[in-house]
Amino acid sequence: MDAILDFFGFAFIQSQLPRFWDGFRLTLAISGASMIGAVMWGLALVGPRMSGLPVVVVPIVAYIELVRNTPLLLQIYLFYFGLPLLGLPLSAFVCGVIAIASQHGAFLCEIYRAGIQSISRQQWEGALALGMTRRKAMRQVILPQAVLKVVPPIGNQLVILIKDTSLVSAIGIIELTLSGKMVIERSGASFEVFLFIAAAYLLLTTTFGVVLRIAENSLRARQ
Amino acid sequence: MNTSADMPMIRVREVYKSFGDLKVLDGMSFDVSRGEVLAIIGPSGSGKSTMLRCLNFLEEHDAGEIFIEGEPLGYRVLDDGSRVRESEAVIARMRCDVGMVFQSFNLFPHRNVRQNITMAPVSVKGVDKAEANDRAEALLEKVGLAEKADEYPSRLSGGQQQRVAIARALAMEPKVMLFDEVTSALDPELVGEVLTVMQQLAEEGMTMVIVTHEMQFAHDVSDRLMFIDRGKVLEEGNPAEVLNMPKSARLKDFLHRFSASFS
Amino acid sequence: MFDVLGANLPYLMKGAQQTLWLAIVGVGLGTLLGLVLGVTGAMVGGVVPAIVTTYVFVIRGIPVLVWMFLAYYMLPQLGLMVGDMTAVIGALILYTGAFVTEIARGAVMAVPKHQTEAAKALGMRKLTMLRLVILPQATSLSIPPLLNNSVMMIKATSYVSVVGVWELTYAAREVVERTLAAFQIFLGVMLIYFLICYPLTLAARYLEKRFSYEH
Numbered sequence: 001m002d003a004i005l006d007f008f009g010f011a012f013i014q015s016q017l018p019r020f021w022d023g024f025r026l027t028l029a030i031s032g033a034s035m036i037g038a039v040m041w042g043l044a045l046v047g048p049r050m051s052g053l054p055v056v057v058v059p060i061v062a063y064i065e066l067v068r069n070t071p072l073l074l075q076i077y078l079f080y081f082g083l084p085l086l087g088l089p090l091s092a093f094v095c096g097v098i099a100i101a102s103q104h105g106a107f108l109c110e111i112y113r114a115g116i117q118s119i120s121r122q123q124w125e126g127a128l129a130l131g132m133t134r135r136k137a138m139r140q141v142i143l144p145q146a147v148l149k150v151v152p153p154i155g156n157q158l159v160i161l162i163k164d165t166s167l168v169s170a171i172g173i174i175e176l177t178l179s180g181k182m183v184i185e186r187s188g189a190s191f192e193v194f195l196f197i198a199a200a201y202l203l204l205t206t207t208f209g210v211v212l213r214i215a216e217n218s219l220r221a222r223q
Numbered sequence: 224m225n226t227s228a229d230m231p232m233i234r235v236r237e238v239y240k241s242f243g244d245l246k247v248l249d250g251m252s253f254d255v256s257r258g259e260v261l262a263i264i265g266p267s268g269s270g271k272s273t274m275l276r277c278l279n280f281l282e283e284h285d286a287g288e289i290f291i292e293g294e295p296l297g298y299r300v301l302d303d304g305s306r307v308r309e310s311e312a313v314i315a316r317m318r319c320d321v322g323m324v325f326q327s328f329n330l331f332p333h334r335n336v337r338q339n340i341t342m343a344p345v346s347v348k349g350v351d352k353a354e355a356n357d358r359a360e361a362l363l364e365k366v367g368l369a370e371k372a373d374e375y376p377s378r379l380s381g382g383q384q385q386r387v388a389i390a391r392a393l394a395m396e397p398k399v400m401l402f403d404e405v406t407s408a409l410d411p412e413l414v415g416e417v418l419t420v421m422q423q424l425a426e427e428g429m430t431m432v433i434v435t436h437e438m439q440f441a442h443d444v445s446d447r448l449m450f451i452d453r454g455k456v457l458e459e460g461n462p463a464e465v466l467n468m469p470k471s472a473r474l475k476d477f478l479h480r481f482s483a484s485f486s
Numbered sequence: 487m488f489d490v491l492g493a494n495l496p497y498l499m500k501g502a503q504q505t506l507w508l509a510i511v512g513v514g515l516g517t518l519l520g521l522v523l524g525v526t527g528a529m530v531g532g533v534v535p536a537i538v539t540t541y542v543f544v545i546r547g548i549p550v551l552v553w554m555f556l557a558y559y560m561l562p563q564l565g566l567m568v569g570d571m572t573a574v575i576g577a578l579i580l581y582t583g584a585f586v587t588e589i590a591r592g593a594v595m596a597v598p599k600h601q602t603e604a605a606k607a608l609g610m611r612k613l614t615m616l617r618l619v620i621l622p623q624a625t626s627l628s629i630p631p632l633l634n635n636s637v638m639m640i641k642a643t644s645y646v647s648v649v650g651v652w653e654l655t656y657a658a659r660e661v662v663e664r665t666l667a668a669f670q671i672f673l674g675v676m677l678i679y680f681l682i683c684y685p686l687t688l689a690a691r692y693l694e695k696r697f698s699y700e701h
Contacts, residue, residue, distance in 0.1 A: 069637065069683040070676040071644035073655055078676070081668035166549035170648045177552055184559060191560035198556060202547040281603055311611055319609035329604035333622045342618055343608035395608060 013196050016183050023179030024200060030093065030165045030175060034100040035158055041105025046112040067106040073167050075099045080171045096168035104161045111157060115150035116142070148220060155212040159205050166201075176200060230293040231256045232399055232430045233278060238287035240273060240454075247273045248284065249454035255399070260431045262445035262462065264438070266477055270454040271434045275403050278432060279321040280314055291317055292398065319347060322392030326404040328384040330376035336363070336387050337372040340394045348395065355394070362390040366420050382413030386420055393424075400424065402433040418444075438481050442466055450474045490667040491674040498671075501657030502678050508643040508653055509682075512578030513636050519579060520586020525624075527587065528594035529616060538587060545584035550642050553577040554649045574646040582639045589635060593628035594620055626697055633690035637683045644679070654678065 013020075045064070048056045067075065079095040090098075119142050127137035169178035180197040183189055231254035240248035247270045255261050265271045276282040277289060280297040289296040296317055298306040309317075330339050340362060341355040350358075363369045366386040376384055385405055392400060402421065406414040418440050425431055425444050435441055441448055441462060448462035452473050458465055469475045491498075527538030545553070557573040568576075597620050605615040647656035658675040662668050 065684065065687075066676070066680060069641075069687055070679045071641040071655065073644045073648070074658070074672055074676050074679065077655075077659065077662070078668065078672040081662055082672065085666075085668055163549035166551045167645065167648070169551070177549065177555065180552075181555060191556060191563050194552065194556040194559055198548045198552050201549060201552055202544065205547045279607055281606060315606075315609045315611045318607060321607075323604075323607040325600065325604065325607075327600055329600045331601065331604070331619055331623075333626075343605075343610060346614050346618055347609045347611075391608070 012187075012189055013193060016187075016189075016193070019179050019183060020176065020196070020200070023174055023176040024204075026173065026175040027162075027165055027177075027204070030096060030100070030168060030173070031162045033097045034104065034161055034165065037097060037101030038104035038108055038158075038161060039154075041101050042108030042112055045105060045109040046116075049109055050113060050116070064106040064109060067103050068110075072099065072103050072164055073170060075103055076167055076171060092168070092171045092173050096165075096171060096173055100161060100164055100168075104157060104164070107157050108154060111150055111153045114153075115146040118149055119145050151212075151216045151219065155209070155216070158212075159209060162205055162208060163201065230290070232259070232292060233432070234288075234290040234293075235274075235278075236288045236290075238274075238277060238284045238289060240270075240277065240282065240284050247454050248277070250287070251451075251454065251456060252287075253449065253456060253459070255430060255432060258428045258430055259447065260425045260429075260433065260445045262433045262435060262441035262448045263451055264435065264441060264448065264477075265451035269451045271451045272403055274451065275401050275432060275434045278399075278401055279318050279323050281323070291320060315347070319395050320398045321401060322395055322397035322399065323401045324385070324388050324392055324403065324405045326407050328376070328381070328388045328408075330384055330388055330391070332376055335373050335375050336368070336379070339376065339387060340391045343391070344394050358394060359390070362393055363387075365393075365423075366390050367416070380413060381409045382416045385409065385417045389417075389420055389424075399430045399432065402431065402435070404434055404436065406435070406437060436481075438466065438478070450477070452477075488670055488674070490661075490665045491670040494661045494665070494671065495674075497661065498654065498657055498675060498678065501652070501654035502682075504652065505640075505643055505654040505679075506682070508575065508578065508646065509636075509640045512575050512643060513582050513639045516579040516582025516639065517586050517632065517636070519583035520588075521590045523583065524587040524590025524592075525594055525616070525621075528591045529612065529620075538591070542584045542587050545580055546588075550577060550581045551645045551648060553581055554646060558649050570649065570651050574649055574651050578639065578643065578646075581642070582635070585635050585638070586632065589628050589631045590624070593624035593631075596627055597623045626693075630690040630694040630697070633686050633693070637686050637690075640683055640686075641679065 045060060049060050049064075051057060076096055076099040079090075079099045080092060083090055083095060123141055123145065124137060127141040128134070132140065165175060166177040169175060169181070172178070174182065176197055180193050184191075184193050233255040235251055235253050238248050238251045239246075249270075251270075251274055253261075263271045263274065273282050277284050278291075278296075283297060288298070288300060294317065295309075297314060298308055300306055330336075331342070334342060337356065337359050340359040341350075341352070344350040344355045344358070345352055360369065360372065363372055366389055368383060368386055368390070371379060371383060371387070376387065379387065388405075389400075405421075406417055409417065414437070418437065421431070421433070421440075422444050433441065433445065445462050447459060448465045449459040450457050450465060450469075450471075450473075457471050458469065458474055465474070466478065469478055523538050523541065527535050554574045554577040557577045558570060561568050561573050561576070601619055601623065602615060605619045610618070643653065644655035647653060647659065650656075654675060658671050662671045665671070
């Protein structure tokens with residue numbers, strides 16, 4: 001039995017657990033910070049995006065389209081290598097979080113917008129016909145429906161965000177992915193290390209997905 | 224072995240079918256002879272549509288036997304009583320003899336009317352394309368839609384779509400036609416054009432099984448009428464007799480609710 | 487003002503060529519793989535759907551960069567003496583395949599049941615039904631998401647630079663490390679990616695809209 005475990009390098013992986021644990025916690029921290037940033041950034045964008053004022057809408061649309069149609073990795077590089085040139089030598093962690101939040105915020109803005117637009121005019125009219133004020137209609141009729149509609153796509157987006165945190169390994173943040181690479185390169189360990197890393201990510205994204213589904217169901221049940 | 228001419232076109236023997244705990248067909252038995260028009264009526268949920276769908280194996284019966292011209296449909300019962308499911312090829316071949324028209328038309332939206340009609344004859348029966356086209360033209364003429372051959376289904380009214388669906392089924396030259404509440408999804412003013420086509424088919428001697436809510440039509444067109452409730456045949460016989468002199472309380476009650484439309 | 491970018495443009499364009507090649511091979515073959523798996527998973531019974539679902543679940547739950555590292559370290563150790571390039575392309579194919587599987591399966595399942603019933607009632611067998619009724623209808627449903635997926639994967643080809651495979655993003659980093667002109671080079675290279683990706687995004691949006699009008 002020990003021989004088999006040894007063949008798969010379990011004993012070795014076990015000896016490296018503290019390093020992976022550090023990396024995993026960093027992945028969690030970047031994911032958490034970027035998620036909060038992305039959700040807020042998307043909310044900040046969606047109002048102006050839907051304002052109908054060309055001076056506001058055109059630059060925002062240009063920004064969203066650019067960010068959505070170029071690789072996140074380049075955006076991370078841009079912040080990491082570019083900000084110091086502007087006299088803003090922010091840490092790699094902050095640069096990574098800003099870049100991730102910026103791209104995913106742009107995607108989330110479009111998701112919010114689709115959710116709000118999907119609530120039909122009939123719903124507005126129905127609510128107003130019942131004598132509700134616009135404010136009441138928004139709070140009691142439109143938003144509850146919009147929220148239910150956008151929760152699943154937001155969840156999908158945030159799962160992609162978690163996976164995208166692996167890219168900050170490219171600017172030297174020793175999160176989960178880079179911790180695996182470093183263990184391999186420093187100790188000459190074999191590829192099983194990355195099977196372990198992969199399993200850790202699978203566990204993380206799956207757990208997050210399950211939590212989201214539970215939250216979604218309880219939201220649905222409450223309404 | 225009887226020759227096929229002696230056989231009833233359809234023979235249903237002790238057919239049972241459940242969806243989960245719900246018993247839908249509870250020992251159905253009946254025959255349909257060659258050239259006969261059988262109308263099946265009954266309240267919704269009575270099992271009449273399920274019975275019809277069993278006749279071309281879109282629904283698979285749990286027990287009992289169904290024969291089309293003496294050939295067992297879907298399952299073969301062995302001497303020891305066990306059932307063997309027929310191969311997909313055999314089932315598909317038997318379906319060629321049993322045309323079906325659906326409540327919701329089910330035309331293929333990505334093909335025009337002519338292609339809807341020629342698709343199955345060409346790809347399933349290997350009919351020559353030119354021949355299939357000629358036949359499609361003739362069938363469209365027959366259902367009164369010769370000028371719509373190049374239209375796409377979404378451009379047709381419900382009544383026109385349903386007539387195309389009838390032409391599509393006829394193109395396979397079936398021995399039996401099944402009609403599953405084919406006018407229920409139509410606006411009232413479009414029902415007549417579809418019923419006219421069906422009546423014409425009946426007069427030409429097509430063997431037909433019609434599930435319908437159109438009592439007057441069932442009365443006028445069918446040779447025999449069957450009232451089904453809770454998966455069982457409650458009454459059957461001459462349509463005028465069954466409709467005018469219902470014996471069971473259930474049929475009386477059922478007809479009472481239709482009295483507004485039936486005279 | 488854009489002198490550094492101009493001077494290095496030929497080098498970057500060579501990188502762009504490599505990126506396009508990665509995209510065509512990786513995303514193209516991955517899309518083929520996904521189409522086959524997705525349609526099979528939707529049409530065949532038995533254990534096949536479960537296997538397909540597991541494949542999609544495992545691949546999509548893990549970052550593509552991790553798959554690239556895994557392929558990069560694993561294949562040589564398994565005795566497959568393939569180059570770095572082959573390893574990362576393998577990862578791109580597997581990853582694209584998983585997403586396309588979901589798209590294809592979804593599109594096949596989205597063809598209404600009454601369509602397959604009508605086909606069955608006309609005596610069609612599975613393959614005929616697939617060819618004449620299901621695939622033509624599923625195709626128009628799946629093209630916009632397939633295009634969007636291609637954009638996502640073209641962007642992901644840049645990740646191979648992290649594993650050490652040379653292409654546009656790798657070239658950009660080289661130039662920046664040499665010239666320190668981070669803004670010029672990275673923004674210029676972003677523009678190159680944008681020119682590749684944006685037409686696909688626009689095409690997807692247009693087709694989606696046209697499709698929703700038709701129905």
